[in-house]
Every structure is written in structure tokens, then in C-alpha cells.
Amino acid sequence: MREPLASRARPCHVRGAQLALLLAAPEGPVCGVDEAGRGPLAGPVYAAAVILDPRAPIDGLRDSKALSAARREALSGEIRGRALAWAIASASAAEIDASNILQATLLAMQRAVAGLAVEPAVARVDGNRPPRLRCLVQTLVRGDALDPAISAASILAKCARDEAMLALHERFPQYRFDRHKGYPTAEHLALLREHGPCGEHRRSFAPVRALAAGRGG
16 A cells, blocks of 8 residues: 655755766656746646656657757657656646646646556656655756656657647637747737736736736736
């Protein structure tokens, strides 16, 4: 029987000892975990978890932000086809507003790890804020550029969120989510001022909150 969630979530923050962490060989499967979409003003935040197959290495894994969209999509297909296990999850704009972006991100990470078909012994998470998981948690600053499994998770999360924002563009074409993916670009802010926020905008974020207040909701 699994132990209670809180008793086994033992975050290990690593900065100066990052190389030692990467060289360590934990017993059991290791999943990489990363998110996409913390900064945008609209749409969900996504997270992915990936357990790579050491017998089927994937060339070119790196931080999704360092890759072109075409290369991300190609690698996403390879990851889905060759990883031992992978899962993608999200937390909605409503969930972000109900708590905050950090807690919603950690929730998406929890959902992604819970969705894996293979239970990990260790979860390596990009950044320095660990989600509470049933397995050992290790945080790794700039992990998406250092650990291949985290890089793979970064790619899956980014591709999934971009696809979700294209779907939102179909519903709300006036905001041009297909171009800026919800990030606070000059174009997005101008369109927000023109049209006001829609139901997918994060009202807990200051620019959206200010515009919503000015329009009476």
C-alpha cells in the first residue's frame, strides 16, 4: 500500500550539487517534469512528465524555448513514440485564479506524474519549487537544459499548450492567440484593451484584473 502523499514527498533542492545529481543513479524509474505557460495572461498552464527509455535515446533534447516550433513538434512525436512513459496535464485559467499561478502549476505537475503508466521512483522537476508527489522529488534549476527527461517534458508541455492556444484562437479569434499564445505582447495588450477579457483570461493577473475592473467585470 502506498504511503500517504505528504510522508514521501521529500524535495531535494539542488544548485551547487547539480552535477552530482545528474550523475547519480537512483534505483527505479526517473521521470522529468516541466511546465509551460506560467507567464501568459490567458489559457491554462500545462505540465508534462516523461520517463525516457535508456535503450532508445532521442537526439536533440534540450529546453523547448531553444528549439524552433517545427523541431519541437518533431521531437514531441519521437518522445511519445520512444519514451517508456509520458503524460501531459493542465490546470485551467479558473484554477489559476482560484489559487495562484504557482499552486496551479504544481497541481498540473501532480496530475502529469499521476498520469504516467509507469510509477517513478524519482521525479526531477525543473526549477526550485517541488510539487508534492508520492515519490522522491528533486528540483533542478535550469533542468530543462541539463536533464534529458526534463527537456523532453518541457517539449511535450510546450507543444500541448501551443495546440490548446490554437484551439482557443478558433473560439476567440479577436485576441489572436495563434500569434502570441496568451503572452503579454504589445498586440495582446492592445486587443485586451479593445475587446476586454474573455472567459479564458486570467483575472488574477494584474493587466487583466485592471482591464476587467475598468469595464465593470
